[in-house]
Amino acid sequence: MFYTYILRSLSHPTERYIGSTEDLKSRLIKHNKGDVPHTSKFMPWKVEAYFAFETREKAAAFEDYLKSGSGHAFAKRHF
Numbered sequence: 001m002f003y004t005y006i007l008r009s010l011s012h013p014t015e016r017y018i019g020s021t022e023d024l025k026s027r028l029i030k031h032n033k034g035d036v037p038h039t040s041k042f043m044p045w046k047v048e049a050y051f052a053f054e055t056r057e058k059a060a061a062f063e064d065y066l067k068s069g070s071g072h073a074f075a076k077r078h079f
Helices: 024-031 056-068 067-078
Strands: 001-010 016-021 045-053
Touching: 001 024, 001 056, 016 024, 016 056, 024 045, 045 056, 056 067
Parallel strands: none
Antiparallel strands: 001 016, 001 045
16 A cells, blocks of 8 residues: 655644655654655644555555645645
């Protein structure tokens, strides 16, 4: 399975991060250890929502959608 996820910063609750991965647990650990430069400033993180897909392509396409204008509106409305 491949996952698209939305993280919420616990230290800065207005900050969110959207990504995709094959291993959600280890990816969250990397975000919270500071191994991801883009998210290290707002640690720690929690998973706000995640979506499972059969293929990497579908997960990446949904990640791209969530990062678009209408995807941001969707995420804000539902999460």
